[in-house]
Amino acid sequence: MSDVLAVLEQRDGVVRKVSHEVVTGARRLADALGGSVDALLLAAGAARGADLLGGFGADKVITLIHAAFGSYAPEGYARVIAERVQTAAGRYGAVVFAASATGKDLAPRVAARLGRPLAQDVTDVGAESGAVTVVRPVYAGKALLQLKIVGSPALLSLRPNVFTPVQRPKAGAQESVAGNGPAGRVVVKQIKAADAGTLDVAEAPIIVSGGRGLKEPANFKVLEQLAAAFGGRAAVGASRAVVDAGWRPHADQVGQTGKTVSPTLYVAVGISGAIQHLAGMRTSKVIVAINKDKDAPIFKVADYGIVGDLFEIVPKLAEEIRKLHG
């Protein structure tokens, strides 16, 4: 009646980190509903890292194997997930996705197939007399909507970086099933990967973002050096002003028309803090602002600020961080 299906992701046969968060959120929901967690992976073969999922709270890990499921096949994935939920005949009280690029594409397809509503990009989950409740930011983060999902199953996707993975001393049961049927009309031909080793801003635990205060594209090197000082845990983000100017790729843009991020640490450098920028990063755990204008609006949301010239402050900060890691 009230089990939870966690829909996970793999890339190149390796379970993605965001899936640890999905299992963690699904576990929390299953505990509130009094049920167990089935984790579902779609892949072309056994996925690396599936054995770790029990440790995040999956009671059972089911890998659906199909030659065409190595990379995301929107229609085929949606079909088999919807079929699984239907065959379970009411056993699943909730189906949980990641609000990742793939999850946000997949979840509405599954919802429509099941004829059920969907709550995307939620930041909190719970249950109230058997019904799933969620919180999701609306109006670009300027308000929070608390929703009760009527009926079952409840479909939701979880905002990345919000559901901090919790380790439990437990190994989930593993099961492999052969997937069948067509993969669909929409075919992923290729994934053009970004430079190896660069973290995506949507998933990085630390983001160092730069704005027009950097003055010119080449100066982003100081931010890249600061990011590097965090030892592979930081990504470089950007304001729209510098993306529109062509200094940085759109993939790095944070804000209303860019990415919504919730890292543990967000360092805004030479960014004024326009409302549309804040929309994308105000749910970060800790915000640091570096700006030469003490009245810049970014200081209103920052936990810590330094007023001054970024070209003096940022290299010094990189040096101090390197000392910590050294």
Added chain:
Amino acid sequence: MKIAVCIKRVPDSETRVKIAADGKSLDEAGVKFILNPYDEFAVEEALRRKEQAGAGEVVVIALGPAAAQETIRTALAMGADRGILLQADRLPVDGFEAAKALAAELKNAGFDLILFGKMAIDDSNHQVGPMVAELLDLPCVTTVAHLEIASGKGVAEREIEGGVEVVEFPLPAVLTTDKGLNEPRYPALKGIMAAKKKPLDVKPTALGAGGLEIVALTPPPERPAGKIVGEGAAAVPELVRLLREEAKVL
């Protein structure tokens, strides 16, 4: 090319959010409404595709209150040929209800392409496009940032974490647009004048209540007042200490 674009009337992104007395909705007094910014990319793309093909029709469809006629006129001023308003006074938060109403209108209407924004900036539901595609059993690619179409087939690029997915699909299809796809044009005065005379059908539409019940709409928790650690590079060691010892993020 016959192209439909679904457009939504939304509060301007600069809006100060004030919560209404019911504690569940936006107080719309004094709020300026605009065409959803992502839908501008969709309208622009439709116009370019029609211009390229040298023939065709661009139909814009909005589901919303009577005031959404203004939103439709904006798209007509950009160059769309005609508009349809599915008039409903209150939209439920459940995006599936909107998807069902739009799908009913789009069904069997012979569109080669049906375009949506990737999300509406008010509810950020991020779902109506792909839901309509499923209801109509059409292929769908979401968050398209680059598009090529030739002889009944399309290739789209969409951003994913750490890369770009290159996706092939057959037409007719549903696409949702992301920033980067194009640079939307501003309506010229001539377009604004012409828009007044373009056909706009108003169809009263009944919507279901949907399966999402609003418990409350609340302001986000205030971020506790931050502190200015100091000025210039001299403040850096103290910042690092605070990040380690107080915030515990290093």
